Every structure is written in C-alpha cells, then in structure tokens.
Amino acid sequence: MACIFIENNRLVxxxxxxxxxxxxxxxxxxxxxxxxGRRLQLPRQPWLLALLLLLAAPAFAAPAPASxxxxxxxxxxxxxxxxRELRGQREFQYVDVRSEQSGWDLFWRxxxxxxxxxxxxxxxxxxxKYGIYALLVGAxxxxxxxxxxxxxxxxxxxxxxTGLLAYDVANEDLETINFDAAIAExxxxxxxxVAVRLGYLLALKQLADKGLIRLQPEKTNHDYLYELxxxxxxxxxxxxxxxxxxxxxxxxxxxxxxxxxxTRSTRLRFxxxxxxxxxxx
Amino acid sequence: xxxxxPEQPAPDATSAPLPAPLEATGDAGSxxxxxxxxxxxxxxxxxxxxxGKVIVGQQALGELLLTxxxxxxxxxxxxxxxxxxxxxxKLLARTLAVPFSRLQFTPDLMPSDVLGTAVFRPxxxxxxxxxxxxxxxxxxxxxxxxAPAKTQSALFEVMEERQITQDGTRxxxxxxxxxxxxQNPVEQEGTYRLPEAQLDRFLFKLNVGYPTVEEEIxxxxxxxxxxxxxxxxxxxxxxxxxxLAELREQVRRQHVEPRLLEYIARLVGxxxxxxxxxxxASPRASLALLNGAKALAxxxxxxxxxxxxxxxxxxxxxxHRIQLTPEREMEGQxxxxxxxxxxxQIEVPR
Numbered sequence: 001m002a003c004i005f006i007e008n009n010r011l012v013x014x015x016x017x018x019x020x021x022x023x024x025x026x027x028x029x030x031x032x033x034x035x036x037g038r039r040l041q042l043p044r045q046p047w048l049l050a051l052l053l054l055l056a057a058p059a060f061a062a063p064a065p066a067s068x069x070x071x072x073x074x075x076x077x078x079x080x081x082x083x084r085e086l087r088g089q090r091e092f093q094y095v096d097v098r099s100e101q102s103g104w105d106l107f108w109r110x111x112x113x114x115x116x117x118x119x120x121x122x123x124x125x126x127x128x129k130y131g132i133y134a135l136l137v138g139a140x141x142x143x144x145x146x147x148x149x150x151x152x153x154x155x156x157x158x159x160x161x162t163g164l165l166a167y168d169v170a171n172e173d174l175e176t177i178n179f180d181a182a183i184a185e186x187x188x189x190x191x192x193x194v195a196v197r198l199g200y201l202l203a204l205k206q207l208a209d210k211g212l213i214r215l216q217p218e219k220t221n222h223d224y225l226y227e228l229x230x231x232x233x234x235x236x237x238x239x240x241x242x243x244x245x246x247x248x249x250x251x252x253x254x255x256x257x258x259x260x261x262x263t264r265s266t267r268l269r270f271x272x273x274x275x276x277x278x279x280x281x
Numbered sequence: 282x283x284x285x286x287p288e289q290p291a292p293d294a295t296s297a298p299l300p301a302p303l304e305a306t307g308d309a310g311s312x313x314x315x316x317x318x319x320x321x322x323x324x325x326x327x328x329x330x331x332x333g334k335v336i337v338g339q340q341a342l343g344e345l346l347l348t349x350x351x352x353x354x355x356x357x358x359x360x361x362x363x364x365x366x367x368x369x370x371k372l373l374a375r376t377l378a379v380p381f382s383r384l385q386f387t388p389d390l391m392p393s394d395v396l397g398t399a400v401f402r403p404x405x406x407x408x409x410x411x412x413x414x415x416x417x418x419x420x421x422x423x424x425x426x427x428a429p430a431k432t433q434s435a436l437f438e439v440m441e442e443r444q445i446t447q448d449g450t451r452x453x454x455x456x457x458x459x460x461x462x463x464q465n466p467v468e469q470e471g472t473y474r475l476p477e478a479q480l481d482r483f484l485f486k487l488n489v490g491y492p493t494v495e496e497e498i499x500x501x502x503x504x505x506x507x508x509x510x511x512x513x514x515x516x517x518x519x520x521x522x523x524x525l526a527e528l529r530e531q532v533r534r535q536h537v538e539p540r541l542l543e544y545i546a547r548l549v550g551x552x553x554x555x556x557x558x559x560x561x562a563s564p565r566a567s568l569a570l571l572n573g574a575k576a577l578a579x580x581x582x583x584x585x586x587x588x589x590x591x592x593x594x595x596x597x598x599x600x601h602r603i604q605l606t607p608e609r610e611m612e613g614q615x616x617x618x619x620x621x622x623x624x625x626q627i628e629v630p631r
Contacts, residue, residue, distance in 0.1 A: 197631075201631070218624060218626070222589050245583075247312075248631075249586065249587050
C-alpha cells in the first residue's frame with residue numbers, strides 16, 4: 001500500500017499540501033498563545049502535548065517557502081551541434097537494430113525453431129518426455145558396462161580385433177615375414193634352432209589368422225594353448241610348443257638334422273590339423 | 282631352541298595353481314633334458330609326499346617353498362592367524378635332515394637374543410661367544426613382524442651373507458641356511474612393517490589364505506580320525522644337507538636363454554618407472570627372479586627356463602619389494618595388481 005501511495009504523485013502532493021497547511025495553522029496558533037501578558041495554557045493531557053510538539057517540529061525546522069519567482073528555472077536550449085552529434089551515436093539510436101547473422105547462425109536458429117515447434121505438439125511432448133528417460137537409461141547401462149568391463153561385441157559373436165596388428169616378436173613383424181623363404185634359408189644354413197623358431201611363429205600366425213587365438217605380446221605359449229578350442233588341436237599344439245621350448249629356450253644350437261626333422265614333422269602335422277579346423281566364429 | 286607346539290592344521294589354497302607341465306606325447310627321447318634331473322625329481326616327490334601326509338591341498342604353496350629351498354632363498358609367509366603358516370614351515374624343515382631352530386619374535390626381543398652374545402667366563406677371565414638360535418640350517422622365525430626394527434636389523438647380515446659379525450669376529454652359518462618367516466598382515470594388532478632392506482632379502486613372499494570348503498572338510502576328517510595331535514611325528518627327513526647341496530648345484534647349471542635375462546631385467550626395471558610405485562625393485566630382485574625361475578624349471582623337469590616360469594614367479598618375487606604410491610593405495614590397488622600390469626607391458630621373448 002505504501003508503495004502505491006508513493007507512486008501516486010498526485011496523492012503525495014495533496015498530502016504534503018495538507019501537512020504544510022496544518023503546520024502553518026499550528027504556528028499561527030502558537031504565536032497567538034505567546035502574546036505578551038498572556039500565559040500559555042498547555043494542554044493537561046501529556047499525550048496531547050507530545051502530539052502538538054511533534055506536529056509543530058517540522059514547522060519550525062522547515063525553511064520558509066520560497067517565492068515562486070525566486071525558484072523559476074530558466075530554459076537553456078541544448079546545443080544543436082551537440083544534439084546532432086549525440087543523435088549520430090549508436091547508443092542513442094533507439095530503434096531495434098537487427099543483428100547481422102551468418103548463414104550458419106540462421107540455420108541453427110531455424111533448426112531450433114523447427115525443433116521447438118515439433119516438440120510443442122502433443123506427439124513431440126510425449127517423445128521428449130520418454131526420450132529423455134530412454135537416454136538416461138542408456139547412459140546408465142553404458143556406464144555400468146564400462147565399469148564391469150563387459151565386452152558387448154562378444155554378444156553378437158564378433159571377436160574384438162585388437163592386438164594382431166600391434167604384435168611383433170623382438171622387432172619382427174609377423175605380418176611381413178616370408179616364413180617359407182626364411183625357414184628354407186635357415187634349413188639351408190643348417191641353423192635348425194632358428195628354423196624351429198620360425199616354424200613356431202608361423203604356427204602362431206596361422207592360429208591367429210584363423211581367429212583361434214589372439215596374439216598379444218605379453219602372452220606365453222601356455223596362454224595360447226589354453227585359448228584353443230577343445231579337439232585335436234590342443235594336443236598337437238602342446239607337442240609343437242614342447243619341442244619349440246626345448247630347442248629355443250634350451251639353447252639347442254647343436255640340434256641335429258634328424259632332431260630337426262622330427263620337429264619339422266610335428267609342425268607339418270600341426271599345420272595339417274589346423275587347416276582341417278574351422279575358423280573361429 | 283625348538284619349541285614345537287601342537288597346532289591346528291589349516292591348509293591354504295590361495296596361490297594360483299601351477300600350470301601343467303608340457304608332457305611329451307611323441308618321441309620324448311630326442312628332447313630329453315641334457316642334465317639328469319631324475320635325482321631332483323625324486324627328492325622333490327619325496328618332500329611333496331611327506332608334506333602331503335599332513336597338509337591338505339596347498340600344492341602351489343608347497344611347490345613354491347621347494348623352489349625357494351632349491352634356489353637358496355628365504356621365504357616370508359604372510360597370512361591371517363590359523364592358516365597353518367607355521368605348521369607348513371615346520372613340516373618343510375622336518376623333511377630336511379638339517380639342524381632346525383625356531384624363534385618366536387616378540388616386541389621385547391633383542392638382537393643378542395637372535396644372534397647370540399659374549400658371556401664372561403670368570404675361570405678363564407675372558408669372554409665366550411654363545412651362539413644364538415640363528416645358528417641352524419633351517420630357521421623358522423614365527424611372527425617376524427612383531428619385533429621392532431632394531432631386532433630386525435640383526436638379521437640383515439645373516440640373511441644376505443650367511444654370517445654374523447660379533448665383536449669383530451665373523452661366524453659363518455652352516456650350509457644350507459634358510460630362513461622361513463611367518464607374519465600376520467600389517468593391519469593386525471601389534472605388528473610392525475618390516476624394513477625394506479629386510480624384505481628385499483626374502484626370495485619370495487607367499488600369501489597364505491583360507492582353504493577351500495573341500496580342503497577344510499578334509500582337514501576336519503583327518504583331525505577327527507585322530508590325526509590332529511602331533512602331525513610332525515608322521516613326517517620324516519628325506520633329503521640330507523649334502524643331497525640338497527647337489528640339487529642346488531644342478532639348479533645353478535640350468536640354461537637361460539639370453540633374451541630371458543633381458544626379459545627379467547626389463548620386468549624388474551619397469552617397477553622403477555611405474556607411476557603407481559613409490560619404490561621399485563632392486564637388482565637383487567632380478568637375481569631372485571632368475572634363481573627362482575631356474576629352480577622352478579628344474580622342478581618341472583626342464584633344464585631350461587621359459588617365460589612361463591618367470592611370469593609365474595614374478596608376483597611372489599616382487600610383491601614385497603615394491604611400494605605403492607599413497608594414491609594407488611587409496612584406490613585399493615595391491616602390489617600384485619601392479620605386477621600384473623607390468624607383466625602385460627613387457628613382450629614375452631620368443
């Protein structure tokens with residue numbers, strides 16, 4: 001209510017005028033009471049005296065109203081040049097200037113307008129409402145799967161394709177080695193230990209090519225053995241691995257031709273078994 | 282010195298099972314080991330059989346203890362109370378026909394209680410050195426982490442150099458000299474963390490856990506059948522000190538392909554660069570890994586080491602030699618986790 005009164009200028013003006021008139025009347029009354037020879041008769045009720053004093057205080061404190069002639073303002077016309085200069089400034093042009101938008105901005109503006117209109121329909125509102133829930137649920141499932149490190153791709157029967165290309169043995173890239181030529185060269189030089197090693201690497205590569213093992217640098221031969229599916233392949237690979245480890249890790253540089261022939265036969269038998277094995281799904 | 286007390290047998294099955302050795306399916310004659318490992322295999326089987334009389338399960342633990350004995354290394358067994366750490370160590374010591382002593386480490390134990398002390402002889406007016414219980418071939422130190430660092434430091438010299446120095450005189454330990462220590466996890470009440478220098482002197486730190494339900498049932502059945510009173514009586518010594526020395530010599534002669542040496546060095550070196558580690562493993566860890574792998578290969582009937590041996594032993598050799606950063610500890614990681622990560626970072630030589 002107070003705000004309403006304050007905002008109403010006319011009412012405030014009337015109030016001020018009324019107050020001013022009351023104070024003038026009160027001052028006149030006091031001056032009449034204070035004439036010489038006449039004793040001032042104060043009211044008997046203390047609250048009435050206090051009210052009178054309170055009302056009289058502004059009258060004594062306030063200066064006498066100045067005459068209208070003394071406060072009349074003189075009109076000073078503004079400088080025309082200055083006005084023109086100010087009108088020329090951007091800050092004083094109060095027209096709605098449309099910002100210049102690029103084509104990209106216009107595209108997005110249209111897009112959001114279109115989306116807003118679309119979502120403002122009944123169907124759009126429903127889609128928005130349940131789409132948000134679906135997105136939240138999807139995000140939650142994704143986070144859970146990530147935390148549990150679940151390989152979702154295996155659910156669709158597809159093995160992840162990692163490690164194969166990054167794998168190399170002692171700076172030898174299995175993908176680039178011509179095994180037939182390398183083994184033949186080692187055999188020609190009677191370097192049977194190296195030939196056994198190359199033959200074993202060839203077996204590993206062919207196992208990986210068939211998708212039966214995943215080549216990883218940190219895996220041991222046993223790891224690959226455990227990866228093989230049950231059947232005739234594991235026993236064959238076990239024997240091949242045993243011979244390879246005996247020759248390679250056992251540092252059998254003195255491997256005889258007959259011993260090498262035995263390892264070679266083992267390798268060929270394994271490769272035949274492998275060729276008869278179906279590829280991994 | 283020997284203070285044998287009846288204990289409840291409580292075997293463990295925490296350690297990962299041993300990978301099956303690659304048995305020959307074809308003509309094994311062409312690929313037989315160049316070193317005759319039959320004696321080693323026979324003695325190992327005899328020790329396993331003796332341990333198997335009392336211990337249920339625990340094949341992996343027994344294999345690792347045997348590996349340490351053959352590799353001339355000390356073993357730290359860690360586990361909660363009641364999982365037969367002490368019993369296992371005592372049984373293993375009993376299978377060896379060598380002097381045995383037992384030390385119960387307590388908070389008020391002094392170095393002289395372990396090593397021995399010089400006693401004044403009034404008649405001769407001189408001092409005589411009285412050897413402490415450390416003077417034995419197999420020393421079982423029970424609850425080793427209940428003694429303060431001052432007492433632990435008394436073991437530094439004897440564990441590494443197989444000797445002690447007292448009043449300027451050197452006293453050599455008998456051969457073989459093996460320390461089998463047991464301890465509760467440091468989280469347990471009244472335990473101290475062992476000094477890094479001492480931990481480094483243990484070849485393996487083996488975690489002993491609870492048995493499986495089947496193993497625990499077997500323990501109960503054996504105990505119920507009247508077997509639980511004095512299990513040590515049924516175990517007899519099957520390997521003498523001289524035979525053990527011969528077996529160790531065979532282990533020392535094992536073949537190790539040069540790339541495997543590089544593999545070991547890279548594994549251990551990686552612990553010094555790993556961001557999750559505050560302290561990496563020392564070169565002594567490399568030696569421990571090499572010696573352990575050679576012994577394990579011999580126990581598996583091979584005269585050469587494979588990467589499989591190194592990988593299998595790496596956690597047992599490294600877990601007590603590395604220290605995690607506080608951040609990794611707060612994340613709940615263990616030294617075994619870090620060792621596993623490191624094993625996945627180093628390419629297997631092939």
